[in-house]
Amino acid sequence: MWFRGGWIPAVGCWLLLAAAPCLADVMVVANRTDRRVPVEITLPGSQPWKVKLMPRQSRPIFADSGASIAFHSGREVVQYNLVPGSVYFLGARDDGTLDLEQIGLGESSSFVAGLPGAAATTPPATITVKILVDDDETTSRAMWEGKLRKRVEQASQILHRHAMVKLEVVAVDTWTTDNSVTDFHATLKEFEQNVDPFPAQLAIGFCSQFEVSQGRTHMGGTRGALRPHILLREWSRHASEKGKLELLVHELGHYLGAAHSPEPDSVMRPVLGNSDARRKEFVVQFDPVNTLLISMLGEEIRRRRVSRFDQVAPATRDRFHEIYEVLGYARPEDPAAGILRHQIGRQRRGDPLSDAVRDVISKMTQAARTNQRLPTADSASPGPHRFEGDQLFEQLVRLAAQESAKAPENLRTKVFLMSVGIAVGDPEQLNKLPAIAPALARIETPAERSIRSGYIGKPTAQGRHDLARHFTVAAMLVGLQGRESAETLSMAKEMLDSNGGTGFSFADLAADKAGMHLASELSDGRVKLETLASKFTAKDYLPDVSTLPEGMTTMQFINQFGGMNDPRFQDMIERIEKSVRTLPPYEGLK
Incomplete structure (x- = not known):
């Protein structure tokens, strides 16, 4: 006899992602091997004690400021420090030796003190x-x-x-x-x-x-x-x-x-x-x-005497939020994590803009995950097929515009620009930009970012992933810091690329200019989000870059274009900007 237990459908899989900092007074160690593993656990200021972890056992460790675990790997005794609020598992490597790994479940941006009592x-x-x-x-x-x-x-x-x-x-x-x-x-x-x-x-x-x-x-x-x-x-x-x-x-x-x-x-x-x-x-x-979830709530009950879920300490609430959000990203069709997150109360993120961007990115991630489950376009399967490449990019931008239009009127444009920039942009590059990194930290955790990037895949413009990224990130920079700052950062990146990187690319600059122009027209009200939600296509909003020079080293750039003040360079920039201004969506705009 089969039956469905519980009050909510199945939650998604656990993910091996980013590490989590100190967040609660409990840690969990699980034995993922098929044998008993003797370990030695040490709490600060106390003598170590020996424990035999049974196969598949999950063991909570209750402490006030972290702990350490030691075990024999099969070659030598190894020791690891354990961070409260985290989950670890013992597993066997291909050579049979044991090691400890952390199950990442989000990452908090703030220091959290421990719970009262010992x-x-x-x-x-x-x-x-x-x-x-x-x-x-x-x-x-x-x-x-x-x-x-x-x-x-x-x-x-x-x-x-x-x-x-x-x-x-x-x-x-x-x-x-x-x-x-x-x-x-x-x-x-x-x-x-x-x-x-x-x-x-x-x-x-x-x-x-x-x-x-x-x-x-x-x-x-x-x-x-x-x-x-x-x-x-x-x-x-x-x-x-x-x-x-x-x-x-x-x-x-x-x-x-x-x-x-x-x-x-x-x-x-x-x-x-x-x-x-x-x-x-x-x-x-x-x-x-x-085990971590019920242990954290158990600690709140035994050390703070809470009687309602929304009474838990702010630090614990944030940690619950992070875990449920990771689970929600992993299985967006399952309401379980969302229901629990709602019951514990809203996590403190800081401002309405960040919350609105998070909501739009969440919708984009869910749509991308659903899209990945569809058969590919070359499949003989009936029904809808997966969006890929330029079509995927267009669908993501349209969805972001549609959802951003629901935000407060004074935030809509910025919500859209940030949502597409974060969702499509290169996460590593975004974290290196001083204008973006702080906002990014308020909007999503590294674990959420990893999951979201995996689901989004590789949307393209003119068949190129890098052009889609340049377009959306440049647009976001205009929304966050203005056109002049975006122009400076765009040019600086190409100059850095010419010095040992991918090379100076006028194609990248063209995508940057196209993104900046769209952001400016949106901000001035000459282009509407409703138009993007129904009509956005990559070919209409980005000029053809197939004939533009690319991959130039610094010396090649100087030999061919002299420098940024050289008339040859300025002529090329004017040619690109004109090709952007005369794109179909901007014809006739005043």
Whole structure:
């Protein structure tokens, strides 16, 4: 029997990306090998202790200011410092030696202090629970209460190992269900309306009013992190007790902020109820990323006594945001990360412009990811095919214009220019530009940037990726610093390229000029975003560059054009600017 566990669809894959700085008082180390690995963990100011990490085990480490881990790689003893708020895994290299890698999940731009109290001495967080069964339960109270108390205790032990959280049953009761209601979400709503968790923090209802049919069925749910109701169907009598335990732990994971995982041995995988739980060696356990999520919230509960998700410390809120945003970028069609991010509250980014640009880039990334999943143009598959090259560039610009038009009127042009510049531009080059790097840091993390770049792919203008990048970045520079500054930076880059780089390129300059001209016309109101959203094409907004000189070294440039004050150079620049001014979209504009 298969069924869908949880209240949200599957979250995307975990990504090996950028490192994260100090963000929380917990770290996670996972054993990705098929053998036990002895490690030695040391916290500042304390003696090291030895731990044997079991295969596939995820181990949280609670500390106040980082920790270190040492193990034998197979050749020598190696030691690594661990950064709070991060996830690491032990894996075997091709030669059989062990090493430690970090799972990057975003990067914070600000220093974050630790939580109050001492991690080592603060007792586990206790969540009080009321157990309830509905009026369709057929066994005696002594039987069902004993069975459910045991299940909750087993779940408590799992949460304690992964998050320093335990459950305490303080009340047992029953409630009446409407047998005419067969939809799970309606039953959950009924449970919430009719059941008061008091005197507990959390009411867990086990519903027996109907037998589950074959196929995927929604078996459990909660409204989100630290919401006071969890409802579970006490499904088929043929289901194993371990399977029912796994369903309970799955929903408790959502209660503690966990999202769905694609890892097949994680309790947070989106589809439960398969044969895995019947295997003797099967262990109910969390994957490393969700171990970090539930541990961070567990720390907030035990050290700050929070009772709502949006009450967590600003540093923890930012870290949750970063992780959920990475997951959201990875699987934009899955609402899980977005729902959790919304529940914890908006991350502090600093200004409306940055927020608007982030929204547009997010839409562009989602569209690019959907596009990548389509068959290529040369495929015989029916239906829509993937946009590539110039068409991809045109679709991205049109979407950015369409979405930017929804921003506040005084920000629309700048939102558009920044969105296309960041989405299409070269991330490494952008980070080197003083005018752009600070704005870029406010808009996306390195992890988000890596994911977004992978999905965007290689949009082109006139079949060239570099021209699309020059066009969009030059336009963005006009929006951020004005035309004169953009002209200076554009020329400086070409001169640097002539000295050992790709060479001085008038084609690149033409793309720069075209981007600058578009930005100027947008800023002056002579070109509208609505026009770009419906009619933008690369050939209309960039002049033909096929006959322009390129790849010149400094000496070749000087020999042929003399220098920037030479009439030969000035004539070439005027020729390029005229070719831009006379492009079809600008004809007749005043």
